[in-house]
Amino acid sequence: MKKGVNIRSVFLTKVILLFLSISLTATIGNFVTDSLTLSSVFNQPNNVNFKEILRENGMSSYISPSQIKASPGKNIIVISLESLERGYLENKYSSLTPNLNKLKKEWNYSEMKQNLGSNWTSGSIYTSLTGFPAFFGVERNSVFQKAYYSQISSISHALKKADYNTVYMNGNADYAGLKEMLFTLQFDEIIDKGNVEKNGFESQYGLRDKDLVEQAKSKVKELAKINKPFALFISTTDTHFPNGIYDARMEKFISKKNSDIEFTVASIDYLMGDFIEFLKSEDLLTNTVVYIYPDHLKMGDPNMFKDSGERSLFIISNSNNELINQNKSTPIYQIDLPKIILQGAGVDNNLKFLTDFIKGDKNKFIEENIGLITTINTNGISRINSNPINISSVSKNYCDYKVDTLRYIAHAGGEIKGYTYTNSKEALDHSYAKGFRLFELDINKSSDGSFVAVHDWKHWADITNNVTDVAISKNDFLSHKIYGEFTPLDMERINKWFAIHKDAILVTDKINDPVKFANEFTDPSRLMMELFDMKAVKEGIGQNIRSSMPSQNVIQKMRESDIESLRKIGVKNVAISRRFIADNRSLLKLLKENDIKPYVYHINFDDGIDEDYVVKYEMDYIYGIYADDWIFSNKKN
Known part of the structure; x- marks a missing residue:
């Protein structure tokens, strides 16, 4: 396996080249005058403005990254399954997911609801890391292009303070601004199709899930040898809308199914079972908390989930997390994930997430405060660009x-x-x-x-x-x-x-x-x-x-x-x-x-x-x- 990319080093290299370009321009003209342009290269964090927005909206006690205090707990592995909603574990599809259903019985399990602003892959990832729905106005995830600093706290900020190695793995991190997002949220390393040997089995989304899981095994072995805790985040892709991405190599393990989507669901279930058995064989589960959940509901035709009850997501974990086992009258939403993940791993911290500021129906709160959340998200991101982020307002018509x-x-x-x-x-x-x-x-x-x-x-x-x-x-x-x-x-x-x-x-x-x-x-x-x-x-x-x-x-x-x-x-x-x-x-x-x-x-x-x-x-x-x-x-x- 190639070494994963240290995304902070790559980004800083780009910054140095930008400085060199500007400096060359300055030596050609009036150096004193032209060098003043360096002051606008970085759009400095507007701490006053961001804090004022929070204060005006009853969130003055929000903890920004520089204020985080955290101490380490167990290792963390988070696995986000593309579009693999709860219905695949129930009734007519339960035969496709024997390994996930086994974990459902052996570990802790809870249903989770999809909230507004987190119903697509990159939006779901942003929410699972920061606890905020991914509302960014018309720029959406392009807000992370040239981003270098976030005043919005994430799991990764807390883990950095607690001296964790943080790694994100998925098929293609160039998709939807994910790589820039991970840099901004201070991940140490990202592994995707760009730093793994080509094997001829890539899809339009990059690495296939079979290869991603094999890379994850290698990375876990590597991280386990280092004398510090680790947090590994994995996002799968082969069960993507509309019909999944068929991998003929999985025919060695999975029998023929009625459709490609059923085959890919059975495939990822097999890979999850195989990965958990690997963790057991390496004696890692004692000191590692694993979270498995879908990134969002399956898009497109809902007919296949007819008679499977209300459509929802789920969380499966070997953590004895009281938030997972909470009263069913208080449903879990995607915005609860960062708190659940840190608490379940025993990472002591002083963070407050959006969910901590909401009383009552969380999805209703989000629906009624899209403008506020958009303002927080966009003002909390600092970029290498003197131009402000262009956020279109709602049409006056x-x-x-x-x-x-x-x-x-x-x-x-x-x-x-x-x-x-x-x-x-x-x-x-x-x-x-x-x-x-x-x-x-x-x-x-x-x-x-x-x-x-x-x-x-x-x-x-x-x-x-x-x-x-x-x-x-x-x-x-x-x-x-x-x-x-x-x-x-x-x-x-x-x-x-x-x-x-x-x-x-x-x-x-x-x-x-x-x-x-x-x-x-x-x-x-x-x-x-x-x-x-x-x-x-x-x-x-x-x-x-x-x-x-x-x-x-x-x-x-x-x-x-x-x-x-x-x-x-x-x-x-x-x-x-x-x-x-x-x-x-x-x-x-x-x-x-x-x-x-x-x-x-x-x-x-x-x-x-x-x-x-x-x-x-x-x-x-x-x-x-x-x-x-x-x-x-x-x-x-």
Whole structure:
């Protein structure tokens, strides 16, 4: 194994190079004058401002890193399992997790709830280290780029004061600003794909879990030989959304399963069992506290956890931690993890975490104080940059946006009972009752040429438990309930629904034949179609439908000078990804000037970016969104 990177040394090397660059500039000009720029290289910690924010919000007793007092306890191993929520340990999936279920019985176990601001991997990691949800405004984790100091205390600060060796291991620490975060929070070492010998088995997330666990064993042996305590943090990745990342090498240990995600869950369970047995064989468990928990709930389709009870997380530990065994009427949240980890390892410390300042419902407190938490997070991070962190405020139009029904398209009919992408009658009914008036349906053709509402045939096979994933006949399609309970839609049923709901507007995706579809739909004046080439766009306009919408692949091929021509031919809307916003704001401005309204999709596709985030921070650049769910309310958040 290669030596792990000392991230503080790497960062300081970059700082020295920056100083050399600035010094060279100074020698060319007036040295006295130009050297003053050195004073702005470091954005010095604004202790006064940060303390004032805490004081004004009843947190004056918060302990910053420089105030921490800590003494060592046991060694610590923390294992964060990607998306492996409690449902995998229960009922129909319990056979996939025999090792975790064995530990659940032998060690201490508690359910844990997911809190706001910690429902994606890097956000979960930040919370588990600092106890704060990961609210950073629009910059999110990029706040850690060029960061060098945190006034926000973390587990790692306390462990440093207690003279622990601190190591973080995951597949790829360059993802989502994790490496910069770990430096800022004073970890000694990070091990990922960048400092481990390549073996040809990397995934898009870097090291595979099998290799990560083997590296962890080697690192534990190395750390155990040093005459000081250690804290090793491990984050797995192979059970990642949507279907896991299959590792054929695990076929030696795991039998064939019904799906890739089930195979990867069984694989990580095997690796956890193997790792714990390794710790036992090395006689390390006596003086080492182990914590195993998921980083967040599995993203995407919740159907697989049907009949598994309320979705939640869990903690398994060999610690006799009273916080884990606390009264069940006081649920554990992710923000409780730092306190639980330190207390369970016997690390005596004077830290206070956010959870210590909350009385009552913790998730409700977070929901009502997102602005405050964002302010604390962003003011508590100091960076090598004289420019202040750009934190966009909530749009001044937010309350107006929230109640404007024409800005929200119910995506694939909208969410129903936790399910998305159903394209079902029940989804339409549910979304209409909530206030939606624009309804997207994915339209494809059956094998006998009929229009039916289906995202794609492979997805349809998954949600109907069907063996075939190719187009089938209309009658066969209509005979299969979605998730065993929802009604599928063909043109006859679509027309019947829209004939009853006379103020509802249909928005189509997938289909690129506006002439044929408009002729079959009950009311073309209530039809909006996303179309995928200019020929189809012009045909849609010729059919006098409500809106013939060029898709992003049409828009992104255009020059800004072409936008006016869209208005002239009658284009009123476009459909684009929200990922398109950041790099195309001048184009979006031009669309607005030509009264062309963009609707954006890919909501809930990127970590931490949901409907509310887009409406608060990005709606000023666009017109509307494809929403899985929305509450039409003028209540201020």
